[in-house]
Amino acid sequence: MPCEPQQSAAAPARYVVGVDVGSTVLKCHVYDQAAAVRGSSCKKVEYLYPHPGWVELDPEVLWSQFVGAVKEAVQAAGLHMRQIAGLGISTQRATFITWHKKTGKPFHNFISWQDVRSAELVNSWNKSLLLKVIHIIFTVLHFLTGSDRYLAPSFFTFSTQQTSMKLSWVFKNIHEAEEAARKNDCCFGTLDTWLLYRLTKGSVYATDYSNASATGVFEPFTKCWNPTLCNLLSIPMSIYPPVKDTSCNFGSTDCEIFGVPIPIMAVVADQQSAMFGECCFQPGDVKLTMGTGGFWNVNTGQHLFASHRGLYPLIGWKIGEEVVYLTEGCMSDIGTVIRWAQDINLFTSVDETEKMARSIVDSQGVCFVPDFQVSVSDPLLCASFVGLKPSTTRNHLVRAILESVAFRNKQLYDIIVKKVHIPLHTIRADGGVSNNSFVMQMTSDLINKRIEKPANADMSSLGAAFLAGLASGFWTDKEQLKKLRQVETVFEPQKDSEEYKPAMDTWLQAVKRSLHW
Numbered sequence: 001m002p003c004e005p006q007q008s009a010a011a012p013a014r015y016v017v018g019v020d021v022g023s024t025v026l027k028c029h030v031y032d033q034a035a036a037v038r039g040s041s042c043k044k045v046e047y048l049y050p051h052p053g054w055v056e057l058d059p060e061v062l063w064s065q066f067v068g069a070v071k072e073a074v075q076a077a078g079l080h081m082r083q084i085a086g087l088g089i090s091t092q093r094a095t096f097i098t099w100h101k102k103t104g105k106p107f108h109n110f111i112s113w114q115d116v117r118s119a120e121l122v123n124s125w126n127k128s129l130l131l132k133v134i135h136i137i138f139t140v141l142h143f144l145t146g147s148d149r150y151l152a153p154s155f156f157t158f159s160t161q162q163t164s165m166k167l168s169w170v171f172k173n174i175h176e177a178e179e180a181a182r183k184n185d186c187c188f189g190t191l192d193t194w195l196l197y198r199l200t201k202g203s204v205y206a207t208d209y210s211n212a213s214a215t216g217v218f219e220p221f222t223k224c225w226n227p228t229l230c231n232l233l234s235i236p237m238s239i240y241p242p243v244k245d246t247s248c249n250f251g252s253t254d255c256e257i258f259g260v261p262i263p264i265m266a267v268v269a270d271q272q273s274a275m276f277g278e279c280c281f282q283p284g285d286v287k288l289t290m291g292t293g294g295f296w297n298v299n300t301g302q303h304l305f306a307s308h309r310g311l312y313p314l315i316g317w318k319i320g321e322e323v324v325y326l327t328e329g330c331m332s333d334i335g336t337v338i339r340w341a342q343d344i345n346l347f348t349s350v351d352e353t354e355k356m357a358r359s360i361v362d363s364q365g366v367c368f369v370p371d372f373q374v375s376v377s378d379p380l381l382c383a384s385f386v387g388l389k390p391s392t393t394r395n396h397l398v399r400a401i402l403e404s405v406a407f408r409n410k411q412l413y414d415i416i417v418k419k420v421h422i423p424l425h426t427i428r429a430d431g432g433v434s435n436n437s438f439v440m441q442m443t444s445d446l447i448n449k450r451i452e453k454p455a456n457a458d459m460s461s462l463g464a465a466f467l468a469g470l471a472s473g474f475w476t477d478k479e480q481l482k483k484l485r486q487v488e489t490v491f492e493p494q495k496d497s498e499e500y501k502p503a504m505d506t507w508l509q510a511v512k513r514s515l516h517w
Contacts, residue, residue: 013085015077016474017070017262018465020090020458021045021062021191022270023114023292024335024432027458028069030077030084031465033474035484037456039077041069048109054117057110059097062191063198067257081258086265088468090273090460091191093214094163098170098177098239099194101185104202107177110191111166118165121172122158125165130232131157156307162216163190168233181236188239190215192267199264201254208246209323210272213315218243220304220313220325246272246317247467266467270460271295272316274430275326277463278454279482284425286416288443288451289459290405290433294331296412298420299324308419310412317467327420329412333370333383334405334433341401346394354438357399362503366392367510368400370408382517386510405433406442407507410497413447427451430459437489444491446500455486 015038019028023045030039043065048056074081094113099106111117125131138153158165167188171178180186189197193207212218212225217240219226225240244250246268252261268276275287275297283301288294297316304313304325316324338350347353365387385397417424429451433439444451456462469475 013083015079015084016086016088016265016465016469016472017073017084018088018090018461018463018468019066019070020270020273020460020464021066021092021195022460023092023112024339026062026065026069027461028073029458029461029465030073030079031462031469035462035465035481039073039075039079041072041076043069047112051117053115053119055112055115056108057095057112059106059110059194062110063195066195070258081260081262084262085474086263086468086472087253088266088268088464088466089192089195089264090268090270090464091195091211093211093269093271094161094190094216096163096167096188096190096215097194098167099187099189100176100180101187104197107174107180107186108170110194111170113161113163115166116160118169119160121169122160122165125158164215164217164229164233164235167217167235171235181239184236184238186236186239187241189241192269193241196250196264196267199253199257200251201256203254204251204264205241206244206250206267207241208244208267208269209315209318210246210269211267212243213313214269214271220315223315223323245319247319247471249471263472265469265471266464268317268464268467269314271297271328272314272326273461273463273467274459275299275316275463276466277459277461278428278430279478279485280426280428281324281478281482282425284422286424286427287459288409288427288429288434289431290334290429290439291431292335294334294405294408294412294431294433296329296409296416298327298416298422298424300327300420300422301325303422305420308415310415311419319467319470327416329415331408331412335431337368337370337383337401337404338433341398346398346401350432350436353398353402354436356395357402357438360393360395360399363387363400363403364389364392364396365506366396366400367507368397368404369507369511369514370401370404371514382514384510384514386513387506402436402439403442403503404507405439406446407504409443410446410504413449424449429453430457432457437491440489440491441494442500445493445495446497446504448493448497450493451491452487453489453491455488 026043028041029037097110192211196204213220247266250264255261278287280287285299287297305327311329314326316326367386369384371381
């Protein structure tokens with residue numbers, strides 16, 4: 001059946017679609033020129049747990065969900081596909097797959113960023129003499145040159161969250177992938193790359209700078225895949241896709257998928273996309289996302305800060321000649337913990353948690369230490385409640401969980417202030433947990449800063465739509481995008497942070513008790 005033309009005089013392309021393949025849900029929104037949502041679809045991301053510590057996604061299930069979400073959102077908006085000017089895709093980062101270049105057949109399921117199957121490899125490498133020698137070499141180079149480029153490798157350690165270790169595991173354990181790689185027939189792709197490949201029926205094989213920089217295999221200083229790291233881990237360089245601008249024409253979807261070819265005008269990593277959606281365009285702008293995990297991102301402009309303990313550099317986006325760098329700090333287990341608490345019936349609805357926390361004056365000395373994922377700094381850290389008493393109620397447990405989010409926000413903010421030598425300006429929050437005003441107010445008090453929460457918390461989807469809209473001419477420039485921002489709530493500091501010091505000191509003691517378990 002022949003494809004319909006993408007546009008017609010009767011139905012001009014006046015809408016953009018932003019899809020966010022997050023760690024918990026896949027959301028698709030159709031936006032008009034006022035950035036108002038005209039139609040939406042949401043699907044739960046389904047994970048597989050074939051072995052303890054393994055976290056996977058079925059590529060065919062994800063593909064079906066992606067296509068279904070776009071179709072449902074456009075239908076919900078009462079539109080036809082030919083009215084879509086462009087598609088922007090935001091994806092969870094560092095989740096990857098490998099497949100055969102000639103057949104397109106995957107060698108395995110998507111391996112999630114949350115997967116810890118490489119733990120033994122990580123521990124082996126981190127204890128190795130070779131890594132110690134590398135530390136010494138780069139310490140000397142940093143001392144002699146003063147270049148930040150040599151600072152990060154001087155204390156670099158591997159972690160289970162890094163793509164490099166899991167890729168090394170793939171080539172050690174999946175013979176078909178290793179054999180194809182030797183013959184230059186193996187393709188590597190994060191979610192964005194694989195979706196591009198499927199949407200274009202294999203005609204486009206690419207990623208963007210934001211996604212590449214989040215793999216840990218891409219060198220942000222040189223803007224290239226890291227040959228030194230790949231040689232070290234015996235990963236062939238031939239597997240990596242070309243890296244393109246974040247906002248540009250990646251080609252069009254095959255017309256058989258949606259009935260008409262839809263231009264794919266942006267692919268972007270989810271945290272960088274949320275940063276763009278929040279319009280954090282100036283150096284010193286800060287974005288706080290509290291979703292499945294927690295992420296603090298600082299726009300450092302054209303200055304690339306080297307990794308410091310707890311912080312690491314990323315490419316935010318590249319548009320033409322403009323390259324914007326970010327510094328990021330992350331916390332695992334934000335939304336994960338709250339979802340777990342709901343699963344064990346501490347509360348029925350997430351909306352109850354704020355009221356439960358405010359119904360008592362404090363947590364009665366109860367502390368919650370969250371780390372269901374293996375900690376980067378301590379793989380033996382265990383999640384725990386500390387300070388339980390006969391008088392402890394569900395309210396105390398819930399308050400302790402929410403306080404732990406605010407305390408970790410305070411920890412990361414203090415590291416950022418100390419290490420990132422740029423004046424910090426606006427702090428903008430998004431993600432599902434940003435809807436909890438107890439967490440937001442306590443965070444504002446602890447860091448003594450104003451925090452803005454937008455009317456629309458789905459910033460990753462909006463950021464992808466903004467980037468696609470700029471590339472397609474749907475919106476003209478960033479100044480126009482700033483005018484479309486809508487702030488729902490502003491949290492101003494109401495308490496002196498010193499009032500929280502006894503509670504935070506107790507929590508820090510609880511964290512120490514949970515280390516090296």
